[in-house]
Amino acid sequence: MKFSYQTGFFICIILVVLLIFKDIYKYSFQFTLEKNARGSDANLDISEDLFYSLIYRNSSLNSTMMDKVISRLFTSPHSTLSSMNETDIENILDQNVNITNSNKNWTISFLVSKIRRHQQFVRKCVSKNFTLVTAYWDLGTFRKGSAGLFSTSLYKNLALSFRYMLNPFVIYTDSLEFKNLMETIRKNLSFCTKIIYMNRTNIGAFKLVDKIKKIYEQPNYPKYYPNTVNPAYAAAQNAKYNVMAETYRHGLFNTTYYGWIDVGYFRDLVDAKDFYVMVVPPDFDPTRLAFNRVNPHVETTDPLTVFRDNMVWVGEGMVIGKGNVIEEYERFYQRAVDFFLDLKLMNTDQQVIYSVYTKKGRQSLKPEIEIQPYLPKPPGNAWFYLGFLCRKVIKIP
Template sequence: MAKRLPYKTGFFVCIVLVLLLMFKIYKDGDRFELQKIVGGSEVYLYNNEDLFHRLIRGNSSLNSTILDKVISRLFISPQSTFSSISTTDIKKFLDQKNVIISVLVPKISEQRRRHQKLIRNSVSKNFTLVTAYWDLGTFRKGSAGMFSTSLYKKWAIAFRYMLNPLVIYTDSLEFRNHMETIRENLSFCTKIVYMNRTNIGAFQRVGKIKEIYEQPNYPKHYPNTVNPAYAAAQNAKYNVMAETYRHGLFNTTYYGWIDVGYFRDLVNAKDFYVMVVPPDFDPTRLAFNRMNSYVETSDPIKVFRDNMYWVGGGMVIGEGKVIDEFERFYQRAVDFFLDLKVMNSDQQVIYSIYTKKGRQALKPEIEIQPYLPKPPGNAWFYLGFLCRNVIKII
């Protein structure tokens, strides 16, 4: 008959077994599975330094296909924490891990060249995006709270994987440096214009806007009718879009304005994406995101004072020649409304232009193509997500 263990000894053995089991679960949880059928078996690799020992040493049983896959995961793909380190740093890093550098580093360099070529070939050849950040300090925006440089810098991270020519205008050295870092791997299709904003026509009207906002009983809508520089910044988007086209910075057919914070919900996404012209786009018009019903009989003065809007200004798309023509017209419209002692953001300018009274006074020759948002998602950002196509770079 089997001898029974004393109670204390049995309890101690149970504790040891539980601890061993917990340790095994912990270690198993610390590895990832690379599913690649080689000779009918799956290969399991640890995500710590043991990974390098298993892969690179001369006795590794992994073939070159699996090695390429692991290199891509560790050093090339956007999801990798090592993807941005230099070849020199990789050599130092791997030397510390005692792996065969002569095997791995050339592989990494080769894969990076291939990866960069794929990225270049995936960049849009016909659609340039334009954005801007003008340092207005920290300001209140409606009920959304306070907006600051740090917030815009956080939102701008979403531009890291945009595979379109991108032109950024700014008067902030801090933001310029931030964007240089974000677009470092896409510098060949990025242009940052660091400038004094007073050189832009819209900002030369700040004094007139300020006088209007200081009128007794002029409605306060934060920041649209409170901060003259904010209103000028919204009008300036048409200046910089047209300047980008006129200077032929990337010489594409289509150009689009996109707010720095447009893809604020994607700052943690690590997918490459390319922006394309929306379906059924009429190249004789400008595409906007429709936010409210259009009422032709609305009074332009009321539109400005009551903060009414028809389309959103977060994204604007048009053919280069159309944007050029529209910008010249738009600035005349702004001056027309300034003479009427009203101003607000570009959303109110656009709405007022296309009212019955606005058409009679200004005679616009370029029409708007409003895209009606469809669920799900935030209606304000519908047009941008309609244009956004995820690209797999392998």
Template structure:
């Protein structure tokens, strides 16, 4: 059993005077959102000269001001903790912000091993996915957080959703909304956006190629599932991450997920929960599922 104390968490949970949470309580099949921001400094994104700083994440996080769902936030930044409490001031009774020591997160215990793989002369360089071990650890940590959040289940939710803090970076909504259960959702699966055109053909790719060519099959910025399935999926991810790391293969969370569900990974890891893919008509779209699940509130 994984305990909150392992994260060295301080729980900031405040009561509020202005309340919009009656809408949260009336949402059918309510869903708790889980997100995180870990400050690892400014890093290269895409190319060595293209830099991403904390400003991007603070600006993107403005979207959470408008989301009526219950929200659990993990961060190692006092500034970000205070910022989230401020923008969620009308929704504090369904907001939990946890201040953590990033080096106590399980995924960060593999930082040195990840770094050694990245330093191999033959290992391809993608910025920051295979150049910055701290960034890699951040992407794997989301499953530590998801497991912790589902085990605690602070808001007694049936469903849980991982939502990257930068998910709505391209367009911050300016109306109150909630994120609902996907249409025709299979309760035994985990929902994700499909980002390949030919799923059958994509699953034939081997893990070595997936990791070393930074291939993805599903967008990991938004993942949705029933609580017990999300708990299992988080543990499956951790098991897959450690297995591929033992094979000197690592990258970001999307490559781990792909490698687990490709034909070869499936035979090795035997996942007991499947992905339910949602794909935009025409060209696959990373944010398709998130836009499909947005329901504008009458509070807007």
């Protein structure tokens, strides 16, 4: 069998490509950084492992191929390499890549240009009118319903879902460990992130822990873990209205809308690597607060039954409202909590809100702000419908 010159050349090209990908595959799964120079103690993305595998083996790839591979890995929206500056890139190339000065200079210039364009695009995608607020208060390890034990390590893992959220983001915490983690997670989005490290006893809701404790110690008061067992947990749920209102009052990002989101709200997306932005849901009434409806609301239910039977109307994992409405609701909500405490009743904010909008609750408290419950549509978990309705994936070029 005779081969033409063109056929032979084509076969050689195929063999070279196969050898290159064989080496990439071989080395890409053997290198894991325990702690990189930028301060993260988490394992790097596989794209970063591949990058370091290439440069540490003193690659024999030609400079054009090397430039393309490095470029793709540096500018990947899934890679923290995109946060590196010109000096970082030059140091890595000097120490690990055997290329000429001219090629190195071209590579640095090209990568810096690509990285800056990527960063500029990300900044443009950040929401201008919707700030998200969350909090992690270190309550130790506690039992939660039938879901098992919840600990700091679990919440740290759940928080990874916020790495690619393109919204102004305010995090309150009394845990130095959690604060440091969030600084790492949001490093590339630090320009739209505020982390407030504070003593939780300075928040109004936590000043009521002793009162809540006495209610939970009543004989035959029903036990729902942790709602009616851990007074600090109930206070933490009530505190969300305090921190949302504080965020608005201090004008940390000065947006029109503010929303609470639980640390574990996107628990099914901790491994997702898409940038996303949270938007105000469709048909939202700016005079109300948006919640996710979980169960029907029976207006004739007695508040005593709501608290003692652990009844739920709307989920508390996400709350959305205009800044001034949230501030007004915080004052009303505190009045409602005091009212139910005087009746020797307490649970979480879910039971407070259900009870407020019963016939008896309306007669006693006269709420001026109404709830806008979003009815879940299948498929998906009904508890998280509102958040996924607001979540829009952004494709970064």
